[in-house]
């Protein structure tokens with residue numbers, strides 16, 4: 001993605017408001033110059049006691065110009081701000097649309113606080129590109145040229161002096177500001193990201209930091225990051241102020257020049273004295289209009305830095321997915337049909353890691369079949385589910401769903417047709433109802449109550465409040481609510497990652513029954529550690545260190561007395577199987 005491509009695309013869509021802003025700004029600028037010039041002329045003219053109608057005419061002109069200037073400025077602000085807010089909203093939407101398919105890759109590489117700073121701060125700072133960089137120079141240059149042309153009717157020398165002033169304020173002053181700014185390039189943005197990362201770290205890990213006595217250290221890091229941000233902001237503000245002061249200095253210098261040159265021209269009879277005040281006022285006003293040029297490069301640089309950081313977010317994540325975010329695959333899963341899944345010699349490794357997570361995994365999940373994946377912790381079970389969910393792309397090998405290679409499937413369609421329970425489901429601040437109705441808010445009250453009953457949560461009311469990240473829920477309650485959420489979806493593929501690991505045996509059995517009953521005609525793949533109840537599965541897959549070591553039915557695996565059998569024996573010794581306990 002080029003630095004500003006997202007931005008320019010959004011700008012094109014707002015071209016009507018942008019053109020109106022430029023027109024408003026031009027009218028306001030011209031009206032301002034004419035207004036003050038007419039005032040200067042009026043004051044000078046009164047010295048010569050002109051006829052009353054001349055004074056009435058001039059005063060009325062000044063008043064009308066004042067009104068035109070105010071109305072045009074209002075129009076410029078209205079249209080430019082409307083365009084800015086629409087631009088920001090488009091940018092955020094475009095950014096999110098690109099971000100969503102890349103989310104797992106991004107979260108692997110970026111701290112969430114940094115990402116937050118990019119989404120909020122960097123996008124917001126792009127507004128300055130439009131408000132301070134893109135359109136003001138067009139207005140300033142056109143108003144300036146019109147003023148120079150106007151001045152040239154009275155004196156070519158004064159017009160040339162104005163031109164010289166314009167060149168200094170447009171090039172020399174901004175170049176001076178840039179020299180000082182080089183040292184602080186992007187510092188504010190980096191410090192803001194650092195502060196945001198420290199803050200999210202503190203908020204996420206508050207309890208652990210407190211328990212392990214690291215809270216004070218973390219608070220100090222936060223204060224240090226905040227101090228550095230303030231310092232960087234002050235330094236940036238100082239550069240801008242320096243630019244503005246230098247601009248004012250040049251303005252006054254040029255206006256004094258106009259005065260001295262005008263006095264000289266009047267003395268040698270080349271110009272009428274009545275025009276002097278008018279030209280000085282015109283000079284002061286036109287430079288006032290061009291004050292934005294002094295800070296333009298600073299804002300341009302800052303916006304470019306922000307755009308770069310946004311582009312970099314995608315570049316980093318795209319290398320971790322199977323394609324560019326721009327090329328959205330279009331194939332969709334068949335509706336109302338159970339999904340078959342095939343993994344053919346799949347290898348997988350996280351982009352920033354050297355260790356292979358999966359090596360040559362070949363598996364077949366028939367449409368409507370039920371599979372359990374078991375194996376030691378860290379053996380790659382979750383990774384298999386994440387690959388099927390298209391959250392990552394295999395480093396090698398093929399994954400095919402219903403005969404279509406996964407790379408050709410639209411990820412959003414795949415997610416919407418899959419009932420997923422992840423190890424750590426996320427809960428939003430809101431009611432139980434809000435958290436259940438994530439996908440389909442047309443579900444009736446009774447349907448919601450039924451699923452709560454099925455997952456053994458009859459005590460929960462739909463209006464009960466859930467805190468952010470489900471803080472006020474036990475792990476078992478979180479799992480049951482996550483399962484309830486999956487039960488409300490109508491996908492024909494179930495991907496479940498240790499969905500009941502925090503439940504007691506009785507509740508686990510009940511909940512699994514409900515789930516298997518709902519999924520009886522669907523394809524179900526469940527990662528689990530407990531081996532009780534796997535007899536009903538069509539297939540059990542045993543994974544160890546990224547390799548499939550055994551596959552078969554419960555009876556087959558028990559008969560061959562291999563890895564699964566060993567695991568079952570150990571489980572029996574440790575806790576006794578649920579069936580044994582029941583007997």
Ligand SMILES: Nc1ncnc2c1ncn2[C@@H]1O[C@H](COP(=O)(O)OP(=O)(O)OP(=O)(O)O)[C@@H](O)[C@H]1O
Nearest residue numbers: 108350353357375376377378379380381382383384
């Ligand atoms: N985001 C990640 N970045 C890098 N490595 C990862 C990431 N997620 C997991 N891994 C590594 O991949 C390997 C397999 O992880 P995975 O979560 O698939 O195992 P698992 O069998 O599901 O483990 P568990 O039973 O503990 O959930 C582990 O060694 C883990 O450290």
